[in-house]
Amino acid sequence: MALLFGALADDLTGGMELAAMLVAQGVRCGFVTHPSALDALPRDIEAAVIAGKTRVVPAHEAVQAFAEGARALQARGVRQLFFKYCATFDSTDAGNIGPCADVLREMTGARFTAFCPSFPEAGRRVFQGHLFADDMLISESPKRFDPLTPMLDPNLVRTLQRQTATRVGLLPQQVVHAGVQAMRTHVAQLQAAGVGFAIADAAEPDDLAALAALTWDWPLMTGNSSIGAYYPAHWRRNGWLAQAPADQALPPVAGPAVVLAGSCAGRSIEQLRAFALHRPVLWLDMVRALEGADVVGEALAWALPLLEAGPVAIATSADAAEVERVQARAGKLGAAALAEEVLGRLALRLRDAGVRRFVISGGETSGAVLRHLDVNRLVVGAYEGPGVARAVTDDAREARLALCLKSGKLGPADMLLPMLQSMAHGG
Missing domain, CATH: 3.40.50.10840 (Putative sugar-binding, N-terminal domain)
Structure with missing residues (x-):
């Protein structure tokens, strides 16, 4: 049709x-x-x-x-x-x-x-x-x-x-x-x-x-x-759409859960700080990444032992002063591309290590993560509020992933941990 x-x-x-x-x-x-x-x-x-x-x-x-x-x-x-x-x-x-x-x-x-x-x-x-x-x-x-x-x-x-x-x-x-x-x-x-x-x-x-x-x-x-x-x-x-709404509830997805944040919006940083009241957050230093440090390997080594106890967050997010420091070394587009590449590569390694639930903060970051995960289609759930939408992958070749791709500027301050928890229940 x-x-x-x-x-x-x-x-x-x-x-x-x-x-x-x-x-x-x-x-x-x-x-x-x-x-x-x-x-x-x-x-x-x-x-x-x-x-x-x-x-x-x-x-x-x-x-x-x-x-x-x-x-x-x-x-x-x-x-x-x-x-x-x-x-x-x-x-x-x-x-x-x-x-x-x-x-x-x-x-x-x-x-x-x-x-x-x-x-x-x-x-x-x-x-x-x-x-x-x-x-x-x-x-x-x-x-x-x-x-x-x-x-x-x-x-x-x-x-x-x-x-x-x-x-x-x-x-x-x-x-x-x-x-x-x-x-x-x-x-x-x-x-x-x-x-x-x-x-x-x-x-x-x-x-x-x-x-x-x-x-x-x-x-x-x-x-x-x-x-x-x-x-x-x-x-x-006008008769173009069936009167009975389609039922598109998402299935539950179990397994380890991670927040990956690349947005530098004030709301993203506020959300990460709220998450940090309950679970660990690792703030990556992009200057070290520019200098050749293996920040992806370091982040993976930090995260994996902690995941048995619950979700963790890993962020390239930073305030305006820190962003300017990185941009001074790599330029505006170069700094953004570096952060996206780091989080994209990290997402792939986390997926391969068994992580099944992700909240990705930032539109550009979300694009980089899905590209690295080789995800090109999603089954999307019903809207829950500004910046709060979730989906699951639909690929028989891979274990199902649950994803929330969120705008860095939107969503409640305390949304990250509850979103990851709700993915385990579907809806």
């Missing part, structure tokens, strides 16, 4: 969150990390998410990956393509949000689409085109210190316009509040003025519901995962 919805996500954690939101609404949703893995998914799924590691790669590589993913989804007859990016609009003036949206617009023939990064549940809101993190403009929040995609301009119309030749406009909150017909009129006016992209204001869940009512049947839509949760109700009303 043809897919109702096909999403291309620019990182693993966000892609899993979107899939989990659809699963929670009773949608049979497949999740893969490469377009080639789509063929291994059941033919009766209604949605699919392809989540790649494209957020901070060179723009031409991201565009190529998105084009390949779009072709694969179009081959499955997809009704709507969706570009999923972070609620903090993680990008730079070189991309990759603008260039990837451009190629999808060309491939779908869409004259117009909207950008809806808002995630009110996580405190990310857009008002008059400006992005807020809780009560602060994004440019005044800790996001301004992001080592790879710092947000220094809160005006998303300006931010996106620097990334694309397509003219960018605004779908303001007063129009969103006026209803679907008012929004359609505004969109027609923007199109008449030569605008092809528009930032959509959304400060509350009702705004997301209104925007979903406008966009659920568009050939192309972009945004954070949050708006995706509102689409299944429209599919059901």
Whole structure:
């Protein structure tokens, strides 16, 4: 059967969150990390998410990956393509949000689409085109210190316009509040003025519901995962989706458990400190790794004797001063690549040593870990809250793994240990 919805996500954690939101609404949703893995998914799924590691790669590589993913989804007859990016609009003036949206617009023939990064549940809101993190403009929040995609301009119309030749406009909150017909009129006016992209204001869940009512049947839509949760109700009303929700409970997975954290977000460090109140945490020194120390072997030797007593955490996460120290030696991209390589290699050795449950903190880290584990498809469980989505592997060749791929910026402070414990019970 043809897919109702096909999403291309620019990182693993966000892609899993979107899939989990659809699963929670009773949608049979497949999740893969490469377009080639789509063929291994059941033919009766209604949605699919392809989540790649494209957020901070060179723009031409991201565009190529998105084009390949779009072709694969179009081959499955997809009704709507969706570009999923972070609620903090993680990008730079070189991309990759603008260039990837451009190629999808060309491939779908869409004259117009909207950008809806808002995630009110996580405190990310857009008002008059400006992005807020809780009560602060994004440019005044800790996001301004992001080592790879710092947000220094809160005006998303300006931010996106620097990334694309397509003219960018605004779908303001007063129009969103006026209803679907008012929004359609505004969109027609923007199109008449030569605008092809528009930032959509959304400060509350009702705004997301209104925007979903406008966009659920568009050939192309972009945004954070949050708006995706509102689409299944429209599919059901129009007879595209079965009324009875699909049951997609995850099986329990026993065995040793580990947290691997690469995110340097303040919330990630807070979560690791909360974990450390109960179980050991090893903070890896990336300068030593740069100097040739076998930090992977050292971490493995530290972890294995402790796992009999319970989970452990191993982190390359660090505060801003430590990140700057490593970047001074390796550069921004080099420092990030080193941390991802270390945790990816460590994940493989831990898996081979019998670890079966993982929480991976950070979108780029998650991509590196799945690549090293040679995992290209997952069965995703129902959404549990911002940054809290989990999955199991589905490969008869290997023992089943339970995975939580989480955004470094999201999730409760005390989530790490309870998440690992819950994987043993399924759900």
